[in-house]
Amino acid sequence: MTEVEYDVDDDTIAVVEDTDLPRRLKNEVYEELETRPDATVEDADELAKAVETRYVDTRVDPLDPVGTVSAQSIGEPGTQLTMNTFHYAGVAEIDVTQGLPRLIELVDARKTPDTPMMTVHLEDEYATERERAHEVVWNIEATKILALGDVSTNVADMRVQISLNRDTLEERMITPEEVAEIIEDELGVSTVQQGTEIQFGPEEPSYRDLLQLVEELRDITFKGIEDISRVVIRREEMDDGSEEFVLYTEGSAFGDVLEIEGVDASRTTCNNIHEIHRNLGIEAAREAIIEETNNTLAEQGLDDVNVRHLMLVADIMTNNGEIESIGRHGISGSKDSVLARAAFEVTVNHLLNAAIHGEVDTLQGVTENVIVGKPIKLGTGDVDLRMGSIDSSSESQAD
Amino acid sequence: MVDVSQHELVPEHTVLEEETLEEVLTEYDIDRTDLPKIKRNDPALPDDAAVGNVIKIVRDSRTTDQAVVYRLVVE
Numbered sequence: 001m002t003e004v005e006y007d008v009d010d011d012t013i014a015v016v017e018d019t020d021l022p023r024r025l026k027n028e029v030y031e032e033l034e035t036r037p038d039a040t041v042e043d044a045d046e047l048a049k050a051v052e053t054r055y056v057d058t059r060v061d062p063l064d065p066v067g068t069v070s071a072q073s074i075g076e077p078g079t080q081l082t083m084n085t086f087h088y089a090g091v092a093e094i095d096v097t098q099g100l101p102r103l104i105e106l107v108d109a110r111k112t113p114d115t116p117m118m119t120v121h122l123e124d125e126y127a128t129e130r131e132r133a134h135e136v137v138w139n140i141e142a143t144k145i146l147a148l149g150d151v152s153t154n155v156a157d158m159r160v161q162i163s164l165n166r167d168t169l170e171e172r173m174i175t176p177e178e179v180a181e182i183i184e185d186e187l188g189v190s191t192v193q194q195g196t197e198i199q200f201g202p203e204e205p206s207y208r209d210l211l212q213l214v215e216e217l218r219d220i221t222f223k224g225i226e227d228i229s230r231v232v233i234r235r236e237e238m239d240d241g242s243e244e245f246v247l248y249t250e251g252s253a254f255g256d257v258l259e260i261e262g263v264d265a266s267r268t269t270c271n272n273i274h275e276i277h278r279n280l281g282i283e284a285a286r287e288a289i290i291e292e293t294n295n296t297l298a299e300q301g302l303d304d305v306n307v308r309h310l311m312l313v314a315d316i317m318t319n320n321g322e323i324e325s326i327g328r329h330g331i332s333g334s335k336d337s338v339l340a341r342a343a344f345e346v347t348v349n350h351l352l353n354a355a356i357h358g359e360v361d362t363l364q365g366v367t368e369n370v371i372v373g374k375p376i377k378l379g380t381g382d383v384d385l386r387m388g389s390i391d392s393s394s395e396s397q398a399d
Numbered sequence: 400m401v402d403v404s405q406h407e408l409v410p411e412h413t414v415l416e417e418e419t420l421e422e423v424l425t426e427y428d429i430d431r432t433d434l435p436k437i438k439r440n441d442p443a444l445p446d447d448a449a450v451g452n453v454i455k456i457v458r459d460s461r462t463t464d465q466a467v468v469y470r471l472v473v474e
């Protein structure tokens with residue numbers, strides 16, 4: 001017997017639990033009954049039965065084309081999505097692709113989104129103290145040489161001179177020795193380091209090599225993760241009323257960030273469904289697809305699209321254990337029927353290949369049957385009707 | 400290494416016993432290969448799962464309390 005935390009008597013619980021309703025609806029029935037203390041068991045039964053009838057009525061009928069209904073239900077509001085690629089995300093001054101381009105990006109299962117970003121949650125004292133939160137920021141945000149000090153070229157001596165800023169170094173927890181070492185490793189030159197001054201130059205005096213070195217120096221990541229160009233730190237109110245620091249990043253490196261100390265690996269997410277799939281598995285990817293498509297629609301005020309349609313899309317995209325796109329290269333391209341594939345795109349190629357390989361079309365799907373002019377096997381099209389009475393003795397021969 | 404199963408996006412994965420699997424397959428009237436798949440190298444897979452096993456996944460559902468789904472482990 002399931003636990004019921006509502007203030008109703010045992011008989012009432014018995015009649016409600018007896019129905020075919022899902023837990024959430026049963027609880028709603030209990031809530032309603034709580035507000036009517038004078039309701040008898042008969043009333044409760046009547047209420048529960050009425051809810052059950054309505055629930056059973058609204059369930060999908062057998063042979064209903066749920067995919068087509070989903071396609072229409074997402075497609076229609078899709079016409080009202082913005083075509084603008086860039087927009088403010090609302091939170092933390094980071095540009096994020098929204099509207100139609102984002103939706104297309106998701107269902108096409110692009111390898112990298114147009115604007116990758118992560119939402120990094122922190123744990124314990126990292127989440128509550130600004131100082132500690134900043135430590136995490138410096139471990140994530142890519143630090144380039146220009147953030148650490150000034151770079152100048154001495155053409156007369158053929159030397160590159162760097163004068164580092166002591167305060168910045170301290171703040172970002174990196175020493176001049178480390179900087180010099182990284183430069184030696186990355187550029188393959190020997191450096192002269194004195195305090196916060198670092199000097200180096202090409203082996204042979206050459207103006208071109210000198211400029212080349214400066215170019216390469218600018219690209220070196222001294223600290224943090226190379227793919228993450230910017231981190232915004234925000235103080236946010238959580239659901240339970242407490243406040244904590246949350247980091248938003250431009251660029252994403254989900255796997256690397258999860259390993260960093262202070263990062264809460266149970267709540268941190270990113271907007272790249274492939275990264276989620278790689279690091280958290282297919283089920284998490286499915287969740288992420290639903291979440292991202294739902295948020296994209298909700299952002300544009302179209303959150304009245306039933307989440308079941310988005311769940312169906314996510315289910316299909318993750319059905320074979322990895323993320324498949326919807327479209328020619330994914331789901332539609334892997335249909336069994338030759339005619340259905342040919343009707344979608346690149347008709348001649350499909351027909352030619354099918355002819356070469358001697359493929360057979362069993363005419364099970366919708367498109368094939370429309371092409372050959374037969375009723376489709378959906379809804380009433382898949383039901384055979386026969387009139388007359390059945391004689392029990394001839395029943396076995398009737399078919 | 401990060402414990403993937405702790406992440407809020409990852410539902411509970413458990414390996415399904417063969418006997419229970421039979422019940423499930425009869426209930427839905429399907430073959431084991433008709434189930435959705437999960438790759439053998441999936442990070443969320445329990446350590447004792449092998450190719451051919453069926454994984455029981457209990458999701459916190461958006462439309463009902465909890466949803467139970469099954470995935471077949473493939474190469």
